[in-house]
Amino acid sequence: MQKIGLGLTRFLILVALFLTLTACVTERQVVGGSNTKASADSRADNSAKRAVSYMDLKQYKTAEDILKTSLKEMPKNSVVNYTYALLKLKTGETKKANKYFKIAVNSDPTNSRAAHDYGYYLCSQNKVNDGIEMFELAITNPLFKQSALSNLRAGECVFNKDTDKAEQYFLSAYQENPNLSVALFRLAELNFFRKKALSARAYYQRYSAVQGDSAASLYLAYRIEVLAGAKNEALIHRTKLLKKFPGSNEAKQIRKQYKN
Numbered sequence: 001m002q003k004i005g006l007g008l009t010r011f012l013i014l015v016a017l018f019l020t021l022t023a024c025v026t027e028r029q030v031v032g033g034s035n036t037k038a039s040a041d042s043r044a045d046n047s048a049k050r051a052v053s054y055m056d057l058k059q060y061k062t063a064e065d066i067l068k069t070s071l072k073e074m075p076k077n078s079v080v081n082y083t084y085a086l087l088k089l090k091t092g093e094t095k096k097a098n099k100y101f102k103i104a105v106n107s108d109p110t111n112s113r114a115a116h117d118y119g120y121y122l123c124s125q126n127k128v129n130d131g132i133e134m135f136e137l138a139i140t141n142p143l144f145k146q147s148a149l150s151n152l153r154a155g156e157c158v159f160n161k162d163t164d165k166a167e168q169y170f171l172s173a174y175q176e177n178p179n180l181s182v183a184l185f186r187l188a189e190l191n192f193f194r195k196k197a198l199s200a201r202a203y204y205q206r207y208s209a210v211q212g213d214s215a216a217s218l219y220l221a222y223r224i225e226v227l228a229g230a231k232n233e234a235l236i237h238r239t240k241l242l243k244k245f246p247g248s249n250e251a252k253q254i255r256k257q258y259k260n
Contacts, residue, residue: 044074048083060091078108085114089121097121109137112144119150123157131157148177155186163190181211189220197228215241215248222254 047070054063067084074080085100101118104111119134135154139147155169167190174183188203201224208217218241225234242251 040074041077044070044077044080048079051083051087055087055090060087063087076103076107078104078111078114081107082111082114082117085121086117094121094125105134105137110141110143112138112141112147112150115141116144116146116150116153119157120153123153128157128161148173148180148183151176152180152183152186155183159186159190163194166190181207185211185217185220188224192220192224192227195227197224200224201228213240213244215245215250218245219250219253 047066051063051066054060054066064084064087067080067087070077070080071084081100081104085097085104088094088097088100098121101114101121104114105118109115115134115138119131119138122128122131122134132154135150135157138144138150139154141147144150151169151173155166155173158169159166167187170183170186170190173180174187177183184203184207188200188207191197191200191203194200204217204221204224208221211217218237222234222237222241225231225237238254241248241254245251
């Protein structure tokens with residue numbers, strides 16, 4: 001399956017988005033609560049923001065020191081644990097990232113950004129069922145504004161295991177966000193692997209109408225037309241791919257096929 005963009009969310013943007021989301025949730029949760037807890041939550045949020053700033057500067061030791069200090073005060077704080085998980089991924093400590101992701105989600109199931117990224121991480125480790133559970137947690141939160149992306153990633157996670165389920169996720173992603181054109185690409189790709197050439201072509205054409213050419217998309221289009229037995233159309237896509245992206249892996253694949 002071709003990989004097209006949109007992996008783990010960018011540190012600063014994603015944590016900032018989550019903090020905004022959490023602010024809305026927390027406001028309701030702390031009504032009638034203690035000022036002490038509200039103040040501690042605020043300090044934790046500020047610590048996470050500061051850590052992210054240092055992470056952007058690649059000053060990982062400083063970021064870690066900030067997060068460790070915050071966790072001593074609030075060891076179960078979801079935002080801080082989530083940020084620490086992202087830091088551990090950034091520094092290649094994936095097993096430790098799993099630990100902090102788990103704490104972040106368990107301590108606050110409404111932390112949908114953490115659930116989404118944890119799902120992505122679990123799927124990257126071939127833990128498909130666990131990954132889907134996290135994506136579903138994010139998708140079912142009505143306050144989460146990026147559930148389309150979670151649907152897309154869930155579909156990719158089960159792509160090689162359950163194509164029917166993958167198709168449902170991709171369709172949901174596109175219906176929620178028609179600007180998420182990569183969902184159309186995935187639907188075209190999925191139907192190609194199912195050997196449904198006409199359906200694959202239809203989705204590809206819709207994708208191509210809103211998205212520019214890439215080596216991956218032209219290679220997919222070429223293979224779809226070969227499957228459909230449309231030699232002239234296949235030749236058009238093949239020629240365009242070799243001309244526009246001659247050094248790409250996809251172009252190399254086509255050259256290799258024609259040598260054999």
